[in-house]
Amino acid sequence: xxxxTISFARGAPSLDIVDVDGLREAADRAFRADPxxxxxxxxxxxxxxxxxxxxxxxxxxxxxVIVTNGSMQADAFLFEALVSPGDAVVVExxxxxxxxxxxxxxxxxxxxxxxxxxxxxxxxxxxxxERGVRPVLAHLIPNxxxxxxxxxxxxxxxxxVELAGEYGFTIFEDDPYVxxxxxxxxxxxxxxxxxxxxxxxxxxxxxxxxxPGIRVGYLVGPENVIGRIRGLATNTYISPSMVAQGIVHEFxxxxxxxxxxxxxxxxxxxxxxxxxxxxxxxLPDARFTPPEGGYxxxxxxxxxxxxxxxxxxxxxxxxAFVKGSDFMVQGGESSLRLAYSGVTADQxxxxxxxxxxxxxxxxxxPAPSRG
Amino acid sequence: xxxxTISFARGAPSLDIVDVDGLREAADRAFRADPxxxxxxxxxxxxxxxxxxxxxxxxxxxxxVIVTNGSMQADAFLFEALVSPGDAVVVExxxxxxxxxxxxxxxxxxxxxxxxxxxxxxxxxxxxxERGVRPVLAHLIPNxxxxxxxxxxxxxxxxxVELAGEYGFTIFEDDPYVxxxxxxxxxxxxxxxxxxxxxxxxxxxxxxxxxPGIRVGYLVGPENVIGRIRGLATNTYISPSMVAQGIVHEFxxxxxxxxxxxxxxxxxxxxxxxxxxxxxxxLPDARFTPPEGGYxxxxxxxxxxxxxxxxxxxxxxxxAFVKGSDFMVQGGESSLRLAYSGVTADQxxxxxxxxxxxxxxxxxxPAPSRG
Numbered sequence: 001x002x003x004x005t006i007s008f009a010r011g012a013p014s015l016d017i018v019d020v021d022g023l024r025e026a027a028d029r030a031f032r033a034d035p036x037x038x039x040x041x042x043x044x045x046x047x048x049x050x051x052x053x054x055x056x057x058x059x060x061x062x063x064x065v066i067v068t069n070g071s072m073q074a075d076a077f078l079f080e081a082l083v084s085p086g087d088a089v090v091v092e093x094x095x096x097x098x099x100x101x102x103x104x105x106x107x108x109x110x111x112x113x114x115x116x117x118x119x120x121x122x123x124x125x126x127x128x129x130e131r132g133v134r135p136v137l138a139h140l141i142p143n144x145x146x147x148x149x150x151x152x153x154x155x156x157x158x159x160x161v162e163l164a165g166e167y168g169f170t171i172f173e174d175d176p177y178v179x180x181x182x183x184x185x186x187x188x189x190x191x192x193x194x195x196x197x198x199x200x201x202x203x204x205x206x207x208x209x210x211x212p213g214i215r216v217g218y219l220v221g222p223e224n225v226i227g228r229i230r231g232l233a234t235n236t237y238i239s240p241s242m243v244a245q246g247i248v249h250e251f252x253x254x255x256x257x258x259x260x261x262x263x264x265x266x267x268x269x270x271x272x273x274x275x276x277x278x279x280x281x282x283l284p285d286a287r288f289t290p291p292e293g294g295y296x297x298x299x300x301x302x303x304x305x306x307x308x309x310x311x312x313x314x315x316x317x318x319x320a321f322v323k324g325s326d327f328m329v330q331g332g333e334s335s336l337r338l339a340y341s342g343v344t345a346d347q348x349x350x351x352x353x354x355x356x357x358x359x360x361x362x363x364x365x366p367a368p369s370r371g
Numbered sequence: 372x373x374x375x376t377i378s379f380a381r382g383a384p385s386l387d388i389v390d391v392d393g394l395r396e397a398a399d400r401a402f403r404a405d406p407x408x409x410x411x412x413x414x415x416x417x418x419x420x421x422x423x424x425x426x427x428x429x430x431x432x433x434x435x436v437i438v439t440n441g442s443m444q445a446d447a448f449l450f451e452a453l454v455s456p457g458d459a460v461v462v463e464x465x466x467x468x469x470x471x472x473x474x475x476x477x478x479x480x481x482x483x484x485x486x487x488x489x490x491x492x493x494x495x496x497x498x499x500x501e502r503g504v505r506p507v508l509a510h511l512i513p514n515x516x517x518x519x520x521x522x523x524x525x526x527x528x529x530x531x532v533e534l535a536g537e538y539g540f541t542i543f544e545d546d547p548y549v550x551x552x553x554x555x556x557x558x559x560x561x562x563x564x565x566x567x568x569x570x571x572x573x574x575x576x577x578x579x580x581x582x583p584g585i586r587v588g589y590l591v592g593p594e595n596v597i598g599r600i601r602g603l604a605t606n607t608y609i610s611p612s613m614v615a616q617g618i619v620h621e622f623x624x625x626x627x628x629x630x631x632x633x634x635x636x637x638x639x640x641x642x643x644x645x646x647x648x649x650x651x652x653x654l655p656d657a658r659f660t661p662p663e664g665g666y667x668x669x670x671x672x673x674x675x676x677x678x679x680x681x682x683x684x685x686x687x688x689x690x691a692f693v694k695g696s697d698f699m700v701q702g703g704e705s706s707l708r709l710a711y712s713g714v715t716a717d718q719x720x721x722x723x724x725x726x727x728x729x730x731x732x733x734x735x736x737p738a739p740s741r742g
Contacts, residue, residue, distance in 0.1 A: 010412075018410045023614075024402035031395035039389045039582035069440045069586075073608040102606060211410035213613035215440075235473060237444040242584030243394075244612045 006351035008338040009320040011146060011295045016344065017267045018211045019251075019260045026250040030243075038246040044233035045226075046218070047245035053252050058191065058202070058220050066226050068233065069240045071176060071205035071217025075102060077229045077236075078201055078219060082136055082170060083108050090128070090138035090169075092120050094298075094327030094335075096146045099139055099174070111135065112329050115145065117289055119152030122159045135169045142190065144177040144294025147327045147337035151292060157190050164199040170225075173202045176217075179209050179261050181293035182269035191220060201225055206248050208295070209261050215241070216248045265293075271340040271348060272297065278352035283359055295341035298324070305334040306362055313358035319351045377722035379709040380691040382517060382666045387715065388638045389582045390622075390631045397621040401614075409617040415604035416597075417589070418616035424623050429562065429573070429591050437597050439604065440611045442547060442576035442588025446473060448600045448607075449572055449590060453507055453541060454479050461499070461509035461540075463491050465669075465698030465706075467517045470510060470545070482506065483700050486516065488660055490523030493530045506540045513561065515548040515665025518698045518708035522663060528561050535570040541596075544573045547588075550580050550632050552664035553640035562591060572596055577619050579666070580632050586612070587619045636664075642711040642719060643668065649723035654730055666712035669695070676705040677733055684729035690722045 031038055037047065045051060046067025055062040068074040083089060085107035091100065093112035103110060111128055114121045120140060129135075140160065142152040152160075164171050173190045191202040205217035219229065233240070251257055275297060276290045287300045301307065307323050314321065324335030343351060402409055408418065416422060417438025426433040439445040454460060456478035462471065464483035474481060482499055485492045491511055500506075511531065513523040523531075535542050544561045562573040576588035590600065604611070622628055646668060647661045658671045672678065678694050685692065695706030714722060 012412055015407050015410065018406070020402055020406040020410060023410065024399055027398040027402065027614075027618075028395055031391055031398065035389070035391040036386050037584075039386065039391060039394065039584040041383055041578075041583040069612060070608050070610075076607050098606070098609070105606065211614075212412040213408075213410040213610075213617075215608065215610065215612040215614075235469070235476065236447050237441050237586065238469070239441075239584075239586065241440060241586040241612045241615045243398075243582075243586075243618065244614050246584075247398075247614065 005315075005318045005320055006347045006354065007320040007342055008340065008351060008355075009322050010342050011339045012212055012342050013208070013264065014342050014344055017264050019256060019263065022251060022256040022260065023211065023214075023247065026254065026256060027247045029254070030246040030250040033250070034246060038243050040242065042239040042242040044230050044237075044239050046240055047242050047249055050216075050245045050249035050252070053249060054218050054220070060197075060220055063223050064226055065218060065220050066229055066233065067216065067218045067240060067245055069217070069237070069244075070207065070215040071174075071203045072098065074203050074217045074219045075099065075174070077232045078172060078203070078225075079103065079106055080232055081225060081228045087137075088133050088135040090125065090135045092140060092145065093329070094147050094324065094332055095139065096141065096174075097326050100327070100329070103139075110329065115148050115150060117150055119145075119150060119156045120160070122156050122163070125160070126163060129163060129167045134167065137170050137172050138164065139172045139174060140190075141174045142187075143175055143181065144291050144296065146177075146294070147296050147322065147324070148298040149289065149291030149294060149296045150298075151187070154187050157187065158193060161190050161193045161195050161199060165195050169199075171200045173200050175202060175204045176208055177294035178204060180264050180268060182265040182272070184292040198222060209257060209264065210248055210251055214244050214248060216244055267345075268293070268295070268341065270345050271343065274345050274348045275338065275340050275352065278349045282352050282356035285359070295339050297338045297340065299336050299338055301334050301336070301359070303334050305359075307334055307336055309362045310336070310358055313361050314355055317354040317358050319354040319358070321355070376689045376691055377718045377725065378691040378713055379711065379722060379726075380693050381713050382710045383583055383713050384579070384635065385713050385715055388635050390627060390634065393622060393627040393631065394582065394585075394618065397625065397627060398618045400625070401617040401621040404621070405617060409614050411613065413610040413613040415601050415608075415610050417611055418613050418620060421587075421616045421620035421623070424620060425589050425591070431568075431591055434594050435597055436589060436591050437600055437604065438587065438589045438611060438616055440588070440608070440615075441578065441586040442545075442574045443469065445574050445588045445590045446470065446545070448603045449543060449574070449596075450474065450477055450479075451603055452596060452599045458508075459504050459506040461496065461506045463511060463516065464700070465518050465695065465703055466510065467512065467545075468697050471698070471700070474510075481700065486519055486521060488521055490516075490521060490527045491531070493527050493534070496531070497534060500534060500538045505538065508541050508543050509535065510543045510545060511561075512545045513558075514546055514552065515662050515667065517548075517665070518667050518693065518695070519669040520660065520662030520665060520667045521669075522558070525558050528558065529564060532561050532564045532566050532570060536566045540570075542571045544571050546573060546575045547579055548665035549575060551635050551639060553636040553643070555663040569593060580628060580635065581619055581622055585615050585619060587615055638716075639664070639666070639712065641716050642714065645716050645719045646709065646711050646723065649720045653723050653727035656730070666710050668709045668711065670707050670709055672705050672707070672730070674705050676730075678705055678707055680733045681707070681729055684732050685726055688725040688729050690725040690729070692726070
C-alpha cells in the first residue's frame with residue numbers, strides 16, 4: 001500500500017498556519033463596518049481602504065497602487081500593458097514556472113540571466129545590456145526566490161536600479177515572500193531605492209500572510225503604468241472582489257496580520273531547520289543553502305543524477321517535489337525544489353527519509369549516458 | 372445649490388435590497404464548515420461545491436461549468452478562447468456597452484442586428500447568414516436585456532439555436548438577470564433547448580441575486596470550451612477567490628439566495644410600476660415597454676430630441692441616465708436607458724420630475740438641424 005503522499009511540491013501554506021478564526025472574525029467586522037463598500041461594485045483600483053493601507057505600508061501615494069484578484073492577475077495586467085510580442089524581457093534562471101509560461105505565451109524574447117546565491121548575476125546582466133539587448137522589463141524575485149530560495153543582496157539591488165535607469169527598462173520587483181523573513185535582516189526594496197519610484201513596478205500579495213484562497217494581490221508603480229492597468233482591469237472584470245479585499249483590509253487594520261505573520265515565520269523557521277538537518281543526515285550528497293525566509297529550498301544533487309528517475313522513484317515512495325528543470329528554459333537536470341510551506345515539521349523527516357531512499361535506488365541504478 | 376443626484380445611470384442594486392446580514396452569516400458558516408477549501412489556492416474551475424451547485428441548478432455535468440471572478444471575467448476568457456482579430460461576431464443593437472468595447476478591443480468584425488420588443492430580429496440574422504457572413508459567436512442577452520429591458524421570445528430562442536446549428540456558430544447566452552423576473556412566465560434558456568448543449572455557452576452571475584461586490588460569475592458550455600477556458604484561467608490567476616465563492620455557496624445552499632431573490636424582485640416590481648406611472652404623468656412624450664424583470668427600461672423620445680443636451684440639462688437638475696447612443700455602434704440619439712435598480716421607490720418620482728423638467732427645457736430650445 002502506498003503511504004499518504006508527503007508533498008514538497010506545492011508552494012502553499014499548511015492549514016495549521018492559516019488564521020482561519022481571524023479571517024472569520026475579520027469578515028464579520030468588515031460586513032458590519034462597510035456594507036455598501038463590500039457589496040457594491042467598487043472600482044477597478046481595488047477596495048479603497050485597503051489600497052490606502054497598502055500605500056501607507058509602502059510610503060507611497062495611493063494613486064500609485066492597484067489591488068487585484070491575486071498577484072498573478074496583476075502580473076498578467078502588467079505584461080499586457082508593457083510587453084508586446086518580440087519584446088526582450090530579462091528573467092532569472094531559474095525562475096517561477098508560471099511567470100516563464102506567461103511571458104512565453106506573450107511571445108516575449110526571454111533572456112535568462114543566471115541566479116547566484118546573492119541574486120541575479122549583475123555582471124552578466126550588464127554584459128547583456130552592453131551587447132545591445134534592450135529589455136522592456138526585467139523580472140526579479142528579490143526575496144527568498146521561487147524556486148531557489150536566494151535573496152538579492154543590497155549592493156546588487158542598487159546596481160540593478162542603476163542599470164534600469166541607464167538602459168531605460170522597467171524592473172518588475174516580484175516580492176510575495178518579503179514579509180515572511182524568519183532569519184537575517186530585511187533589505188530595502190528596489191522600489192524605495194533612489195530612482196526606484198520611476199523604474200520599478202512592485203508586486204506583492206496577501207497569499208503568504210493571510211491565505212492564498214482570498215486572492216488579493218497588488219502592484220505599486222509609476223502612476224501612468226498603474227493608470228493603464230486600471231483601464232485593463234476595468235475592461236476585464238469591472239472591479240476585483242470587494243468582499244475579499246474588505247476582509248483583508250479588516251484583517252490588516254485590526255492587527256491580525258502581524259500576529260499571522262509571526263505564526264507563519266515561526267513555523268517556517270522550524271521547518272527549514274528540520275529539513276536541513278534531515279537532509280544532512282539522510283541525503284549527504286545534497287547541496288543547499290537554507291533560506292532566510294519564504295517557502296522554498298533549492299537542492300543540487302551530484303551532476304549526472306537522473307532527477308526524472310528520482311521524481312518517479314519518490315512518487316512510488318509517497319513523496320513529491322518539483323524538478324529543477326521546470327524552472328528553466330534549459331538546465332536544472334540534477335536539481336530540485338523542496339517547498340516546506342505545506343508540510344508540518346513532523347512530516348518533513350519522514351519525507352526526507354523517503355526521498356533519500358528514492359535517491360539511493362536511483363543512484364545504484366546504471367546512470368544514463370550524458371554524452 | 373444642486374440637489375443630491377438621483378442616478379438612473381448605474382445598473383447596480385441599492386443597498387437596501389442586499390442581504391448584508393445573510394452574507395455576513397454565510398461567511399461565518401463557510402469559514403467554519405470548510406476552512407481548508409476557503410483558504411487554500413483551490414483550482415481555476417472554481418470552488419468545487421459551488422460549481423456542483425451551479426451544475427445541479429442547470430441540470431448539467433459539473434465538467435461543463437467554470438466559476439470566475441464575476442461574469443465579465445468569464446466573458447473575457449470566452450472571447451480570448453473563441454474570438455480572433457477579424458472574426459465575425461453578432462451582437463444585438465443596442466447592447467451592453469462593456470461587451471461592445473471588449474469585442475472591439477479584440478478587433479472582432481461586429482455585426483449589429485436590431486433588437487425588437489421580443490428580442491433580436493431573427494429574420495435579419497438569417498439574412499446576414501444567408502449573405503455569407505460566418506460568425507464565430509453571437510452574443511445575446513435573452514432576458515430583460517441591457518440596455519433595452521426586452522426579452523427574447525420562446526419562438527425566437529428556438530430559431531436562434533437552429534441557425535447556430537445550421538451555420539456552425541456559438542451562441543453566447545449572457546443571462547445575468549434571469550433570476551430576477553418579477554412579472555410574466557420564465558422561458559427555457561437556449562442552453563436547455565434541443566441542440567443547445569452543443570451550441571451554447573451560457574453565462575450568469577450572482578451580482579444581481581447576492582451582490583456585485585462579491586464578484587462571482589460562471590459559464591456553462593461544451594466541455595472542450597470549458598477546458599480551454601480553465602487553461603486560460605489557470606495561467607491568468609491560478610484560481611478565483613475561494614473565499615468569495617465559498618460565501619456564495621453557503622448563501623445558496625442555506626436558502627438565503629431564494630429569500631434574497633424574493634426581496635429583489637418585489638422591490639424591482641414596485642420600482643418599475645412607480646417609474647412607468649411617473650413617466651406617463653410627467654413625460655407623456657416618452658415611449659417605453661415596462662420590463663418583466665431586470666434592472667433597465669429603455670425610453671424613446673420623439674425623433675429629433677437632443678439627448679446630449681437632455682443629458683446636460685438633467686445633470687444640472689440632479690438626475691443621471693445613460694444615453695442610448697452609448698449602446699450602439701450607430702444610432703440611439705433620441706433614446707435613453709433608465710436603471711431603476713439603484714434608486715429607491717421614493718427617489719423615482721422626484722427623479723422623473725427633474726427629468727421631465729430637463730426635457731421641457733431642451734424641447735423649448737431650438738432643435739439642432741438633423742439634415
